[in-house]
């Protein structure tokens with residue numbers, strides 16, 4: 001294990017925890033619009049790095065079922081787009097979001113069991129550096145909460161945002 005690979009895996013785990021926290025916030029209600037806006041941006045950012053870099057890196061290192069994770073991500077982004085179209089105030093939003101949250105939780109757990117240990121143990125330093133740099137770059141698309149001016153993230157359509165971020169990751173870092 002290299003420190004760089006451990007750091008890259010840790011950055012992904014931290015995003016997983018943040019996604020899980022936002023799923024809970026949207027489920028509970030409260031400031032549902034703001035939480036959903038942040039979730040859309042975070043998921044688009046997180047999955048763009050995984051699709052562009054992480055799955056291929058762990059696949060090269062011997063991970064199995066990489067295609068299944070890619071398939072799940074496409075499904076999740078599709079449902080996220082449907083939720084975005086529905087809007088948080090729609091009467092069907094809560095029920096649909098509950099199913100989505102369960103799907104996301106299973107996806108994150110599968111990655112943590114099947115991919116992240118391989119990333120930690122076997123990823124090349126070059127792959128790990130690329131992943132860490134891409135995470136840092138896409139994080140700039142996710143406004144953090146509690147900024148001095150109180151600005152909160154605006155909700156963005158998930159699929160165009162995801163495509164834009166994949167392009168940014170590919171352009172900024174290049175594929176291996």
Ligand SMILES: [Fe+2]
Nearest residue numbers: 047050073111
């Ligand atoms: Fe993923």
Ligand SMILES: [Fe+2]
Nearest residue numbers: 046050108111
């Ligand atoms: Fe992930």
